[in-house]
Amino acid sequence: MANLSLRALTKAYAQTEVLHGINLDVEDGEFIVFVGPSGCGKSTTLRMIAGLEEVTSGEVVIGDRVVNHLEPKERDIAMVFQNYAIYPHMSVKKNIAFGLRSSKMSKQDKETRIDEVAGILDMTHLLDRKPAQLSGGQRQRVAIGRAMVRDPAVFLFDEPLSNLDAQLRTQMRLEIKKLHQRVGNTIIFVTHDQVEAMTMADRIVIMKDGHIQQVGTPSEVYHSPANAFVAQFIGAPSMNMLPGRLNGAGVRLESGLQVVTTHVSATNQDVLLGVRPDDLTLDQSGQMLVTGQVTVREPLGAETLIYVATESGEVIAKADGRSPPDVGTHVRLSADPANVHLFDADNGAALA
């Protein structure tokens, strides 16, 4: 196990820079999730940590070693790929043992280690099977087993759950989290699914266009987003953004409504007023934020998402699952001022 640091890490392909100075310190044993939309640079960062991509500038430090110029095998890392990458011509046992090929362990110790890993992953009965005879979840476990068997300092997961169906993904998410609690190795996990990020991470690294947007615990990034992008990326459905202007007393929305906010006294500044669908209520008592007509309902069981056409654009709110307003109904949505976020309309930065 080891700390991991990325120092002013950049990556360029020819003249195009895709990562622009990534700085990050990962504590020993931490579960870090890189999340962001496609093309944000999260997988590239992971591959640079693995040694599969060359570092253009900056440093990758694992433990107390700068590993920029070390081969992947010398970095004491193991990686689980999106496509599993378990060898179809080898049995499960051989696949797991493959990670120990270059190890100096005795044959007996290798056998013991393989059995131990197979036991942890509940695969002992599958050891003689070929990958073709396994389900998607079992294959993913083999891939994890092959990574685990070497007991690396850092585990790297490159979107390992994205090929699984929803149910299996939830199950594997839990298994990986339990596994982390059990083995305690540092894990860097890449995903584009913010639910995975929120449920698994000790800290989330949110990336966009080759920049880190925010690093924080799931609670921090959800409740105190650093900017409008993070606010909208984390949480499903996305945070509603209503354009407005600060006027000293609060925010005057484009619809003409005056909204009192708990922060910011600046005036004459264009802002985006952000409020999560969970924080919008249909009751008449709260501070009115928007009014509009329900255009679509999405029943989710316990609750129903309602899409409301307002003068400030479409707003999503959560209504009670048993008695949601009908489509076409005129609704009044209100929010607690404490749950309203303000962002600079120009650069998206959160306003204190």
Add this chain to the structure above:
Amino acid sequence: MTTTDIRASSATLDRSAVNKPRNMGQIMRWLLLFLGGILMVMPIAYMISTSLKWPHEVYNINLIPDEPTIENYTYVLEDGRFYWWFVNSIIIATITTISNLLFDSLVGYTLCKFRFPGRMIVFIAILSTLMIPTEMLVIPWYLMSQSLGWLDSYWGIMFPGLMTAFGTFLMKQFFESVPDDFIEAARIDGLNELQIWWTVAMPLVKPALAALAIFVFLGNWTAFLWPLIVTNSVEMYTIPVGLSGFGDEADVAWELIMTGAAISTIPTLVVFLIFQRFIIRGVVMAGLKG
């Protein structure tokens, strides 16, 4: 008639009505395939038939010999020359096949999985050699063999075919189907590039290797022009060159040529039987998602 009977009979009627045109089409297809099959089998049948005939019956068109004999087989097998040609052909075809499997796949893998300056130029240069006919190459090959002292030797016969542009192209295309994740996973697991090629990539392209093995073996087994040019002594002949020697200006001993040809098909059948199962099995990419 019960309800079930009625249903059954109407189902039969429906099926026959629907299937009629399809059956006609199917009959035509089978007929074409049958004719194709006959076309393929006839030369082999005549080869075996002729090998079982006496010389005076060779020009008789009948497929079943009037007086079948195995005298030709006895003659050919007892003739020491045929033994040498057979051994020569086996040695040459085997070594050339192994060489192609190794080097074509090594170059194909390198061109496919490594990014280096000039990669495409090298690939195009290799491909462009496919456009040069053998007839144009035999003189340079001969001069090269002569200057290197390879005339009338195994090395001289084999060297032009130890690596082929076709094999390199075939293997490169097949390696494209091997996902980079496999290679990278092996790299992280501590294998060097040569080990990755041998342990991970090669088993995943077994069907291509099998196809290449069959092509190369058959190509070298039946090669005639270059072995004829580069060999001088009867002991260095390959089977096709040697068999052609059964004929002279006065007469062609077709029964002996056909006997030699019949015997010489045995190794090609063996090679095909060994490798065809890999081709039929196909590429199993079960280690990936799905």
